[in-house]
Amino acid sequence: YESKRLKNSAHLFKNTMQEGYLRNVNIEQALRSAIENREFFMVYQPQISTQGAFYGVEALARWNSPILGNVPPDAFIPVAEASGQMPALGRCIIEASFADIKGVQQALGRTFYTSINLSARQLLEPDFAAYFIGKMREEGIQGVWAALEITESLLIEDVGSILPLLQELKAHGIKLSMDDFGTGYSSLSMLRMLPIDELKIDKSFIDTVLLDKGAQQMVQSIITIGKNLEMDVVAEGIETKEQLDMLTHFGCDRFQGYYFARPLDKEALADFIQENHPYM
Ligand code: C2E
Ligand code: MG
Ligand code: MG
Ligand code: MG
Numbered sequence: 001y002e003s004k005r006l007k008n009s010a011h012l013f014k015n016t017m018q019e020g021y022l023r024n025v026n027i028e029q030a031l032r033s034a035i036e037n038r039e040f041f042m043v044y045q046p047q048i049s050t051q052g053a054f055y056g057v058e059a060l061a062r063w064n065s066p067i068l069g070n071v072p073p074d075a076f077i078p079v080a081e082a083s084g085q086m087p088a089l090g091r092c093i094i095e096a097s098f099a100d101i102k103g104v105q106q107a108l109g110r111t112f113y114t115s116i117n118l119s120a121r122q123l124l125e126p127d128f129a130a131y132f133i134g135k136m137r138e139e140g141i142q143g144v145w146a147a148l149e150i151t152e153s154l155l156i157e158d159v160g161s162i163l164p165l166l167q168e169l170k171a172h173g174i175k176l177s178m179d180d181f182g183t184g185y186s187s188l189s190m191l192r193m194l195p196i197d198e199l200k201i202d203k204s205f206i207d208t209v210l211l212d213k214g215a216q217q218m219v220q221s222i223i224t225i226g227k228n229l230e231m232d233v234v235a236e237g238i239e240t241k242e243q244l245d246m247l248t249h250f251g252c253d254r255f256q257g258y259y260f261a262r263p264l265d266k267e268a269l270a271d272f273i274q275e276n277h278p279y280m
Helices: 002-034 073-082 086-108 128-138 152-157 159-171 188-193 203-208 213-228 241-250 266-276
Strands: 040-049 054-065 069-071 113-117 146-151 175-181 198-201 232-235
Touching: 002 054, 002 073, 040 086, 040 113, 040 266, 054 073, 054 086, 054 266, 073 086, 086 113, 086 128, 086 266, 113 175, 128 159, 152 175, 159 175, 159 188, 198 213, 203 213, 213 232, 213 241
Parallel strands: 054 113, 113 146, 146 175, 175 198, 198 232
Antiparallel strands: 040 054, 054 069
């Protein structure tokens, strides 16, 4: 019986792997025409400061494929990277974000921070900084209102070659944010070496922070590290008032999560800002 069960589960595993592979092949193929056909759009999740004021947004990519339906970014970004389509998709994301945000800012007559997620491949493009700064200028967005979110794994690959690029972005006022902090392998010395302005505590810690002493200690340690290195600390994935209260008590600087708002399209974002947070 045991061996039959093992055989079955091995079979199951193989099937899942095969399905995963086929799904990635489908995604890869569908991606090829998706940029041209304008199947991507951006949504914007509000970030709220400790006083409850609207601070800015994180831009998140969405793909509505006529063949595959809605594909989440966790599924298509890695495939875009692996199949060499990330440079084109990355530019499409940056340009759509700047255009949307400029529209919302002009309509409301106010500026706010906009964070854009970067994938490893984008930072390895030799002309990335020049491209990003050029686009920012074209759209009339000032560097001080722009932030880039990078992940730990990205930096580990090649800190030395990425550092000058990060410094160039910083020289233009662009803020740098370390996303999903606590899940990767970055060392403290690396963190100190890099011109990072803010740490984003990964959602997995927030999910369990009320129940799990270990998660609480992790979160408090991350906040202490951030404070000591003069970085802001942002909590993502806040879903309840209790989580918000605990994170506020721990000294977190800003919050993002369904408790405040889901990622919103640009029209809903403008409404959110006006209805909930008309003043800074
Ligand atoms: P991330 O950058 O860590 O983004 C946070 C994710 O958590 C988003 O998922 C957001 O919708 C979700 N989230 C925020 N608050 C809550 C909450 O209270 N509850 C729950 N359950 N979820 C919450 P999303 O949009 O599916 O994105 C997933 C990941 O895909 C992102 O994680 C990021 O790594 C990547 N991604 C998304 N858009 C882009 C993009 O434009 N470029 C790149 N390179 N990666 C992107
Ligand atoms: Mg992010
Ligand atoms: Mg994150
Ligand atoms: Mg994440």
